Amino acid sequence: MLEFFKNLFAPSTSSSTAKERLRLVLMTDHISLAPEMIEQLKRDLVEVISRYVEVDLQKIDVSFEQQDHALAMLANIPIISVGRPTAEPPKPLETPSAAAPTAAMKSGGDVTPLPKRKRRRRASTAQASV
Amino acid sequence: MHEPVAQPTTEVLAAPTAPRGRAIVVTSGKGGVGKTTTTANIGHALARRGATVALVDADIGLRNLDLVLGLEQRVRYHVLDVLEEKISLDDALVRDKHSPTLCLLAAAQAREKDDVDETKMKALIDQLRERFDYVIIDSPAGIEQGFKNAVIGASEAIVVCTPEVSAVRDVDRVIGLLGNAFRPQLIVNRLRPALVKKGKMLSVEDVNAILRLPLLGVIGDEPEIIITTNRGMPIALQDEGATAAAYRAIAARIAGEDVAAPTVEVKDSFMDRLGSFFGGRR
Amino acid sequence: MFDLVEVVEGRCQLRQALIKDKRFGDCLSILPAAQTRDKDAVTPEQFSSVVAQAAEQCDFVLVDCPAGIEGGFRNAIAGVGEAIVVTTPEVSAIRDADRVIGKLVERALPIRLIINRLRPEMVRTQDMLSVDDVCEILSAELLGVIPDDEEIIDMTNRGEPIALNPSMRLATIYDKIARRLEGELVPFTSFDSPGFFGRLFGALKAG
Numbered sequence A: 001m002l003e004f005f006k007n008l009f010a011p012s013t014s015s016s017t018a019k020e021r022l023r024l025v026l027m028t029d030h031i032s033l034a035p036e037m038i039e040q041l042k043r044d045l046v047e048v049i050s051r052y053v054e055v056d057l058q059k060i061d062v063s064f065e066q067q068d069h070a071l072a073m074l075a076n077i078p079i080i081s082v083g084r085p086t087a088e089p090p091k092p093l094e095t096p097s098a099a100a101p102t103a104a105m106k107s108g109g110d111v112t113p114l115p116k117r118k119r120r121r122r123a124s125t126a127q128a129s130v
Numbered sequence B: 001m002h003e004p005v006a007q008p009t010t011e012v013l014a015a016p017t018a019p020r021g022r023a024i025v026v027t028s029g030k031g032g033v034g035k036t037t038t039t040a041n042i043g044h045a046l047a048r049r050g051a052t053v054a055l056v057d058a059d060i061g062l063r064n065l066d067l068v069l070g071l072e073q074r075v076r077y078h079v080l081d082v083l084e085e086k087i088s089l090d091d092a093l094v095r096d097k098h099s100p101t102l103c104l105l106a107a108a109q110a111r112e113k114d115d116v117d118e119t120k121m122k123a124l125i126d127q128l129r130e131r132f133d134y135v136i137i138d139s140p141a142g143i144e145q146g147f148k149n150a151v152i153g154a155s156e157a158i159v160v161c162t163p164e165v166s167a168v169r170d171v172d173r174v175i176g177l178l179g180n181a182f183r184p185q186l187i188v189n190r191l192r193p194a195l196v197k198k199g200k201m202l203s204v205e206d207v208n209a210i211l212r213l214p215l216l217g218v219i220g221d222e223p224e225i226i227i228t229t230n231r232g233m234p235i236a237l238q239d240e241g242a243t244a245a246a247y248r249a250i251a252a253r254i255a256g257e258d259v260a261a262p263t264v265e266v267k268d269s270f271m272d273r274l275g276s277f278f279g280g281r282r
Numbered sequence C: 001m002f003d004l005v006e007v008v009e010g011r012c013q014l015r016q017a018l019i020k021d022k023r024f025g026d027c028l029s030i031l032p033a034a035q036t037r038d039k040d041a042v043t044p045e046q047f048s049s050v051v052a053q054a055a056e057q058c059d060f061v062l063v064d065c066p067a068g069i070e071g072g073f074r075n076a077i078a079g080v081g082e083a084i085v086v087t088t089p090e091v092s093a094i095r096d097a098d099r100v101i102g103k104l105v106e107r108a109l110p111i112r113l114i115i116n117r118l119r120p121e122m123v124r125t126q127d128m129l130s131v132d133d134v135c136e137i138l139s140a141e142l143l144g145v146i147p148d149d150e151e152i153i154d155m156t157n158r159g160e161p162i163a164l165n166p167s168m169r170l171a172t173i174y175d176k177i178a179r180r181l182e183g184e185l186v187p188f189t190s191f192d193s194p195g196f197f198g199r200l201f202g203a204l205k206a207g
């Protein structure tokens, strides 16, 4: 009972703080452990954006930053030129390489996917135990 | 983004012949005895005394000092970035949120301990010693490459031991490896006086009868340490409390003050203290 | 008395180096590590072949892995078919466990989790991560939970295995873990029931 009120007024418990901090830090760890995945993500990003505008491939920078309670992806993609607006928006393309000459960069074969571990296997019990 | 890091105290600037800062490695051989916790708290306690302090996490691949200090969100670069000259030392140092004269140099998480060039590591610690009064190096467990990396730049050692047989054995091994050059001093961590009284735990005297080192301090087994670690606010930041006081006494001894020998009073039993969680805590 | 390095170097047979623990009849033997040698005195391949030899003679071969992810870790995981990851419900331990699980997953080793040194009363006051929290963060299957208990320190001091003292509540906990390893479906006792806290609290107090 007392506990209930204490928890009600406490800003946050130490265990929930721990859980939140761990969640964020492990996301960051997993990203730093999968550099190939980030490279692939960059390539895919460029590919999509190049369908609409011409970007400076050399100066693309993708980084991750913890912001308060979330992990944010920050992409800095300098645009070289933008085509004249037309009535029809550019068609989303099925085959990526057809999009723009810039997107012809190959999307490498063996790419390590990100922390697949995220939901590898749910804990078998919902209940704590001995 | 990067504030300038702490400058040496004016005294040091004024007297170039003054001894450089001290590089102290915190080690144990044994895993999980509290090296990182000790490093963080001693760092804060020394900084509180006005000293400039750099904490170096040498646990490449398994870094934790950032988490214990609550600085994990601010870490951009790490010690290998500096060793490999990808980033300047200034850019890699993270200034603490609470103690402005305290800085962290984080370990790389996605790299291996074998990636460290020992010569460069020593040079880096020397460089830090030119700028900080204290450089405290958090060693990983074990006596492999990570241990060597941590020790290479240090001139003194603090060994952390819990009052348990397996820890004493590992610490004894490490003391042997360190030799006399590092003038190792002992911190006994996680002592439960009530258990010692019941004869179920080695006493500080028991431990030191085997290790035979100058005793730098004794820290109790405190649930509050787990709680403060959960929050990333080391207990030494608190103004009150026996544990914070114990860390301050350790800092004073490190600084050369003649503080009375550490004593641990047998307080209320461990269970009584746990019991207080049900009532008194926030 | 021989050790692991001597087995690897062919200076003795595995059989000669295994020390039988008489307290367990013929069931438990220990292969000591070398105390005076570096961890790189043995290669993962050599280590793996010793484990394979032991597996021919025993139902279970448990490899006690050192802390860290250096050579000793690489050796310890070289010859095994599955892994038990031991963590405490504390931020530093969990972050390290996550890193180790990543390495084990890379090798496609099945993993189960033991949460050690849990303090149920601190979990209750939300000052310690719960079993559910830890399993969720690490997304790993649970093998068992061991409370923080002074008896373990006491028994370690004496060099007496807890498992031999069936009157102890802790012996039951380790027994359940052993049965789960044998493939038995042993139900987990809930920490949520108030009865559990009462019991554990009582047990600690008695000890």
Ligand SMILES: Nc1ncnc2c1ncn2[C@@H]1O[C@H](COP(=O)(O)OP(=O)(O)OP(=O)(O)O)[C@@H](O)[C@H]1O
Pocket (backbone or CB within 6 Å): B028, B030, B031, B032, B033, B034, B035, B036, B037, B038, B059, B064, B139, B140, B141, B189, B190, B191, B219, B220, B221, B222, B223, B225, B226, B229, C067, C090, C091, C092, C093
């Ligand atoms: N005096 C203490 N009382 C209670 N808990 C403690 C105490 N000292 C450390 N701990 C807890 O023990 C755990 C291990 O501590 P820490 O990470 O500092 O050990 P370590 O020696 O650095 O471990 P590693 O060998 O993995 O680097 C942490 O969760 C910490 O909160």
Ligand SMILES: Nc1ncnc2c1ncn2[C@@H]1O[C@H](COP(=O)(O)OP(=O)(O)OP(=O)(O)O)[C@@H](O)[C@H]1O
Pocket (backbone or CB within 6 Å): B029, B030, B031, B032, B141, B164, B165, B166, B167, C065, C066, C067, C116, C117, C118, C146, C147, C148, C149, C150, C152, C153, C156
């Ligand atoms: N559940 C528990 N309750 C209380 N004390 C425990 C518990 N589990 C382990 N300990 C104590 O913690 C200490 C460290 O345990 P142990 O030596 O098994 O750790 P380890 O993970 O093998 O360490 P290392 O990484 O150095 O090999 C021992 O002294 C032991 O008595």
Ligand SMILES: [Mg+2]
Pocket (backbone or CB within 6 Å): B035, B036, B037, B059, B064, B138, B139, B140, B141
């Ligand atoms: Mg540590």
Ligand SMILES: [Mg+2]
Pocket (backbone or CB within 6 Å): C064, C065, C066, C067
């Ligand atoms: Mg061990």
